[in-house]
Amino acid sequence: MLIVIEGLDGVGKSTIAKALSTRLNADFLSTPDPSLREARKIIDKEYDDTPLARQLFYTSSVVHLSEKIKHLKEQGKVAVVDRYWLSTQVYHSWKCGGLHFQLSEVVNQIQQPDFTVYLTLPLSIRNARLQSREDNSIEDELTLSKDTDRWLDSAYQLFKTTKIAGHWIEIDASGEVNRIVDEIVEKTTRSKRHIWRQTNQS
Numbered sequence: 001m002l003i004v005i006e007g008l009d010g011v012g013k014s015t016i017a018k019a020l021s022t023r024l025n026a027d028f029l030s031t032p033d034p035s036l037r038e039a040r041k042i043i044d045k046e047y048d049d050t051p052l053a054r055q056l057f058y059t060s061s062v063v064h065l066s067e068k069i070k071h072l073k074e075q076g077k078v079a080v081v082d083r084y085w086l087s088t089q090v091y092h093s094w095k096c097g098g099l100h101f102q103l104s105e106v107v108n109q110i111q112q113p114d115f116t117v118y119l120t121l122p123l124s125i126r127n128a129r130l131q132s133r134e135d136n137s138i139e140d141e142l143t144l145s146k147d148t149d150r151w152l153d154s155a156y157q158l159f160k161t162t163k164i165a166g167h168w169i170e171i172d173a174s175g176e177v178n179r180i181v182d183e184i185v186e187k188t189t190r191s192k193r194h195i196w197r198q199t200n201q202s
Helices: 013-024 034-046 051-074 085-095 104-109 123-131 138-142 146-157 177-201
Strands: 002-007 027-030 079-082 115-120 167-172
Touching (some): 002 085, 013 079, 034 051, 051 085, 051 104, 085 146, 115 177, 123 146
């Protein structure tokens, strides 16, 4: 099973994804892979004026991760991923003014999530969380305007009924971590039961 955690910067994706993977005894993964951290810094700097080239780098990191997920699923394991395909498309659409690569071939070939958990937070709380961090990028800061906050959220929402989202679950991330994880587990379990009933009734 593949569960993807998505949402705007500062909503707590990494914290929730790690806690959920511990709860489910799942493998925690993220894009880009931590091993690419230094390469990412160079790419972000060198490709700052060419967001389409930057998009291809981030796309390659998703394709690479998809292969890892494939092997985990073949072993019957659960993978919880901090950011996946939606983040790549949403943020590059924003950076490119909507003129990003659609890359439908990639969508058709990468591993499809069973669930996308979309974490939401009011802008004021996102702002406070990002201001308390020391490793924010310029891009992080730019997402804190009301217009950009609304734009990014709307872009994510466009994916909620697509196959690359799997089953969409929206969660208010303003609560305590264990409560949020409880809610994710409860909703994914309920959805799996519903899918099982539908399959067996058809």
